[in-house]
Amino acid sequence: MNPALNYCSTCGAPVSQRVPPGDTLTRAICDTCGTIHYQNPKLVVGSLPEWEDKVLLCRRAIEPRCGFWTLPAGFMENHETLPEAAMRETVEEACAQVEIGEMYTLISVPHISQVHAIFRARLLSLEFSPGIETLEVALLAEHQIPWGEIAFRTIAMTLRHFFADRKTGRFGFHTADLRPEDRNRPSHP
Amino acid sequence: MNPALNYCSTCGAPVSQRVPPGDTLTRAICDTCGTIHYQNPKLVVGSLPEWEDKVLLCRRAIEPRCGFWTLPAGFMENHETLPEAAMRETVEEACAQVEIGEMYTLISVPHISQVHAIFRARLLSLEFSPGIETLEVALLAEHQIPWGEIAFRTIAMTLRHFFADRKTGRFGFHTADLRPEDRNRPSHP
Secondary structure: OOOOOOEOOOOOOEEEEEOOOOOOOOEEEEOOOOOEEOOOOEEEEEEEEEEOOEEEEEEEOOOOOOOOEEOOEEEOOOOOOHHHHHHHHHHHHHOOOEEEEEEEEEEEEHHHOEEEEEEEEEEOOOOOOOOOOEEEEEEEOHHHOOHHHEOOHHHHHHHHHHHHHHHHOOOOOEEEEOOHHHOOOOOOO | OOOOOOEOOOOOOEEEEEOOOOOOOOEEEEOOOOOEEOOOOEEEEEEEEEEOOEEEEEEEOOOOOOOOEEOOEEEOOOOOOHHHHHHHHHHHHHOOOEEEEEEEEEEEEHHHOEEEEEEEEEEOOOOOOOOOOEEEEEEEOHHHOOHHHEOOHHHHHHHHHHHHHHHHOOOOOEEEEOOHHHOOOOOOO
16 A cells, blocks of 8 residues: 655645646645655566476465465566566565566556566576565465465466466466456456 | 655655665655655556557657657556556547557566556547647558657567567567667667
8 A cells, every 4th residue: 555645755745635737637736846746556576486387386474465375476666677576576575596487467456556467487496485574485286276375366367377378388478457346256267 | 757755745754765674675764653655666558559551659749758759658547457547548648549459568667667568459430639748649651650759669669569560460469678778779679
């Protein structure tokens, strides 16, 4: 979540909520220095590391969804590329070295103003361990995936695409939009 | 560019630049209320509208690159999906109705902390006109593209992919990372 936008980060004066000239949406505008404060969606970037017939998953040590399983992923930082973000998150969350491959899923999650991007990746060694935000790292075969304990729908959707594509031998690039009302539908029809 | 981050947007007190516990990067942290202010890359999303053998381009009425040609694109807004952002920008910049197709290019531009995403699109009618940030909208065939007057390298790269792919009849999904040092290299090797 973004912090509250009550004051101007440039000069410290209070802001008003109004539509700037030529714009169509309400923004936080500084009444003193005139700075317009835009808020925009964030990219969450990660990897799907493969080792033989297994994939690497992390059990989260932090909220949201503490204790649930996910792929190594997190907020993209300024001044990095998408593959760099995927590799950094894999190191941070799983202390794992990977070779980042093709972008695999790109999913808009508009109700939380996020876009989730997951790359396929090749795990380079069996040396991995939980990072500070992770309780446990595991290599799991398809039949071992804890489907009821996956932290996020974008991650479940990515894993479902992966195991379906692997059966056909053809890995596409998958895009989707996930809305709250999709919650009770199967994430991969 | 992001506004300066001197004050806390939540409580108005000054912020310090330091590394939060468990983090690895310097962030603006409020000395009074403790809020951590993260800054993350922004998504620029747009479309490549096709009509017969032509594509729709816009000549920019605003900086940066005022007077140069681009595809209709702009900053993704909170609470929208990638295709919704592409369609909205096409309406805003070219007053054009399109059917948004597949995502076509996704390019990281790390030195300006942006990711540019362009969708293929089908122009639905010849009713288009300049929006408030546009000087001129034109349908141009390949030989009419003003290559020396394209506003951004990501847009030139997208157009080069498009005309190359069209010759083969196979439109892939293209990803790339564009850095400042790539500036003098051809954008499509």
